[in-house]
Amino acid sequence: xxxxxxxxxxxxxxxxxxxxxxxxxxxxxxxxxxxxxxxxxxxxxxxxxxxxxxxxxxxxxxxxxxxxxxxxxxxxxxxxxxxxxxxxxxxxxxxxxxxxxxxxxxxxxxxxx
Amino acid sequence: xxxxxxxxxxxxxxxxxxxxxxxxxxxxxxxxxxxxxxxxxxxxxxxxxxxxxxxxxxxxxxxxxxxxxxxxxxxxxxxxxxxxxxxxxxxxxxxxxxxxxxxxxxxxxxxxxxxxxxxxxxxxxxxxxxxxxxxxxxxxxxxxxxxxxxxxxxxxxxxxxxxxxxxxxxxxxxxxxxxxxxxxxxxxxxxxxxxxxxxxxxxxxxxxxxxxxxxxxxxxxxxxxxxxx
Numbered sequence: 001x002x003x004x005x006x007x008x009x010x011x012x013x014x015x016x017x018x019x020x021x022x023x024x025x026x027x028x029x030x031x032x033x034x035x036x037x038x039x040x041x042x043x044x045x046x047x048x049x050x051x052x053x054x055x056x057x058x059x060x061x062x063x064x065x066x067x068x069x070x071x072x073x074x075x076x077x078x079x080x081x082x083x084x085x086x087x088x089x090x091x092x093x094x095x096x097x098x099x100x101x102x103x104x105x106x107x108x109x110x111x112x113x
Numbered sequence: 114x115x116x117x118x119x120x121x122x123x124x125x126x127x128x129x130x131x132x133x134x135x136x137x138x139x140x141x142x143x144x145x146x147x148x149x150x151x152x153x154x155x156x157x158x159x160x161x162x163x164x165x166x167x168x169x170x171x172x173x174x175x176x177x178x179x180x181x182x183x184x185x186x187x188x189x190x191x192x193x194x195x196x197x198x199x200x201x202x203x204x205x206x207x208x209x210x211x212x213x214x215x216x217x218x219x220x221x222x223x224x225x226x227x228x229x230x231x232x233x234x235x236x237x238x239x240x241x242x243x244x245x246x247x248x249x250x251x252x253x254x255x256x257x258x259x260x261x262x263x264x265x266x267x268x269x270x271x272x273x274x275x276x277x278x279x280x281x282x283x284x285x286x287x288x289x290x291x292x293x294x295x296x297x298x299x300x301x302x303x304x305x306x307x308x309x310x311x312x313x314x315x316x317x318x319x320x321x322x323x324x325x326x327x328x329x330x331x332x333x334x335x336x337x338x339x340x341x342x
Contacts, residue, residue: 089337096178096286100186103152103172107190108161110168 008047016040118221121197123148124213125187126169127180128204132158134317139167141210142202150190151204152183181290185283192278199278203269205318212310216272219306226277226303229263229295230270235309244314247328254332255292258339261299263307267291270310277303288327289335296339 016037023033046053046069053065062068124142128135128151135151142149151164155177165171172186184201191199198220200213212230219225232240233249248267255266271294273281280301285293298305 092286093284095176096182099155099174099176099178100182100189103174103186104190104193106173108165108171108173110170111166 005047009044012040012044012047118198118217119147121195122146122200122213122217123150123191123194123196123198124200124202125184125191126151126164126202126204127154127183127187128152128156128160128164129154129177129180129183130156130158130160131204131321132156132160132163134206135160135204136163136167138202138204138206139164139169142213143168145210146213148191148194148196150187152187152190154178154180154183179287179290181283181288181293182286184290185281188273188278188281188283192275196278197275198272199275200272201269205321206315207312207318208270209311209313212270213272215308215310216270219308220272220274224304225306226274227298227305228272229265229305229307230268230310231263231265231307232268232310232312233264234307236311238311238313240312240314241319244319251292251328255295258292259296259299261295261305263295263305265307266295268310268312274303277301285334285338287334288331289338292335293338 019028019033019036019040022028023030028036046065050065053068057063057065057068060068062071124146126135126138126142126149131138139149139151149169151160151169151171153161153164153171153173155174161171161173170190172190174183174186188199188201198217200216202208202213208230216228216230219228233252237245248265252263252266255261256263269291277298280303281294281297283290283293
């Protein structure tokens with residue numbers, strides 16, 4: 001086993017443990033925890049047996065396993081950006097609702113002439 | 114204009130850092146209409162106090178949320194106060210107070226539910242060629258997306274019957290609300306007409322207005338809002 005593999009397994013093991021711990025403390029939904037867990041396990045599998053990524057890459061018509069991983073990482077980043085943006089928009093509109101509610105509660109009547 | 118109409122018409126003015134212009138705008142309106150609501154959209158200047166001194170009811174957004182958000186706040190307040198007609202009016206002095214009666218009349222007479230002011234049916238003062246072109250392009254776009262046959266979709270001077278105002282739900286907080294309003298009016302099947310109004314451009318209002326680049330951001334915001342629905 002290479003040094004890279006050992007350090008990657010340590011990191012991925014910690015990430016998986018953290019994910020499970022989050023789920024046990026009910027700080028993540030089951031679906032979210034499952035998705036992250038699968039990601040960590042998948043990464044560990046790809047590092048343990050790199051041939052897997054080569055097989056999948058060839059199946060998809062990509063020359064190298066590393067390229068496949070690279071493309072997936074970029075795709076994942078875009079999905080992540082989009083999810084954050086959607087959440088940001090939702091927070092913005094929630095903030096507007098709060099600000100509006102506060103404003104409506106305290107109207108200031110005109111000064112008497 | 115009868116007294117009853119005057120008493121149940123509420124004018125909503127969204128304002129952001131408009132301390133220099135808002136006093137005159139409110140005073141001009143108050144001379145003709147008793148109910149003027151200024152929504153101070155988190156201004157950092159004296160907009161709120163000037164508006165209040167000039168005779169407006171002031172609602173204050175604790176932080177800046179954009180013109181669309183401020184309009185919706187003012188409209189909601191007007192409806193809670195029993196408004197039968199809600200008029201929206203810009204804070205920078207580009208509209209004339211006497212035009213409000215022209216907008217209110219068709220609703221009072223039961224001829225329309227929504228009345229939009231059009232500077233292209235009416236007249237403008239000092240409008241730059243570029244501004245005219247930008248507005249016409251934006252209007253063409255709104256005509257396409259909403260199917261409403263409007264000549265000026267981005268004019269802040271509008272009037273709504275109580276029923277039409279109640280059904281409005283402005284979700285685009287920033288500037289894209291203008292297209293959103295036209296879309297919703299068309300969608301609700303409200304009877305909508307345009308009346309000519311006069312818009313005067315001053316150096317002040319031009320500085321506060323949208324730039325070409327700003328228009329692009331408005332477009333993105335609008336497309337996002339439509340797509341999310």
